[in-house]
Amino acid sequence: MSDTMSPEAAQALLPALRETIREAASLALPYFRTGAQTRARIWSKSGGSPVTEADVAVDAFLKVRLSEIVPEAAWLSEETRDDPVRLGHDLVWIVDPIDGTRAFLSGHPDWSIAVALLSAGEPLVGFVHAPAGEHFYEAVSGGGATRNGQPIAASARAGLAEARVTGPKPMIDRLTRGLAREGVDPAFVRVDRVPSLALRVARVAEGSIDVGLVSTDARDWDLAAADLILREAGGMVCGLDGRPTVYNRPEPIHGELVAVPARLRDAVVAAMA
Template sequence: MRFWRNDPESWDKGGDAGPVTEADLAVNAHLELMLRAARPDYGWLSEESEADLSRLDAEHCFIIDPIDGTRAFIAGQEGFSHSLAVSTGDRITAAVVYLPARDQIYTAYADGPALMDGQPIAVSTRSQMQDATVLTYRAVSEAQNWKAGQPPPFRREFRPSLAWRLCLVAEGRFDAALSLRSAWEWDIAAGSLIAQRAGAAVTDRRGTDMRFNSPRAAVDGLAIAGPILHRLLVDSLV
């Protein structure tokens, strides 16, 4: 927070990887020092760390995005988060998404409840696409993405942090989150478990269960919503 709204140094990572700031690197260094000291046998996968494929041989792996929503952070907006998850094998088993500017925290663990600020949360029960609120980007609405040749009659909204989008679905403030683009694991690992434990169906864009700590460290898009709405969305996509 000492960097936020204080003109942090920032630069572009190149290769369409987007911007990074000195705050991203400082948070990453702090988390790595703290977490790896506590669990030295865990693997490490972070957006801001050099690739270390030894993580693929670890039973457990930290999957971290030090600041998700870096553009919002640079702009002085509140919609950025820290996304921290633990995978066991290829499944996420513990998750935290924290929005420091809002002092709001979402948590979940395998077989436990999804919580926001310590209180249980649950996904929307909406069962039709008419007027559903979907957190996604503009290009999703292009006609070629939909079997009917036009997008369903949902209302599209956007939030800068992908991890936060998944949590907003988990708490029922929005009905779904959808992306047809490949999603990096560090962006979605924590939010995917929080949404799942809140009752959402959580898959890639094809309706296939997500797998984590993969060699590519990415998932083929995402579709996250209550079970009925999720099936409607996935079945409507090309």
């Protein structure tokens, strides 16, 4: 379908979208207990990953409300059966109702609600809301990125020495070896891994993390919203070939990725080779 949307039209939707995402958070928060097991019922999906009744409630709420706001948009979500009709749509909602479910169910505050709207295959609107920490990140293509309404920017660090790095240990170890090969002192500040992938990328966007590493098998719903926020903050999510992430493919699954300020991309990609 040829329905597209301009950044100006997307900007006009922001108040309704903010309200919707905050309402979604209000459905999840009663089940969350800081430092303790969730009150929500838990079961396992095929493949063994956990899901809670909070995931399902937030997903159902967002599908109804977001579809009312942009009725012509298709839908892709972690908790909804994939419908290949999305491949023929220019506008697609990409949603993770609770990114970091394991954190949510164990009482760790680093979980989030991630919502993106694609237009012609590119993220046009992105929200990452971390209710437990009261952090609300958002971006519209071409309009910059904010956290709680204040502009954010990726790190201005010029090199990787003493960079703040987070992600899976095997990838950090590979980055360390690659830099040592090139004669760079890999004296990283290792930041604890952020359970929500969307939130991990958003923290690169705000500049509190310099390099976020992402292991294989991330999905569109983990990445699309935060990717736009990082792009608008002066960074990118890319593969180990340096190419930007592509969304709304038949299989919305990704290989190893890095989330970095633009000025650090080449150094990180070279070291990970």
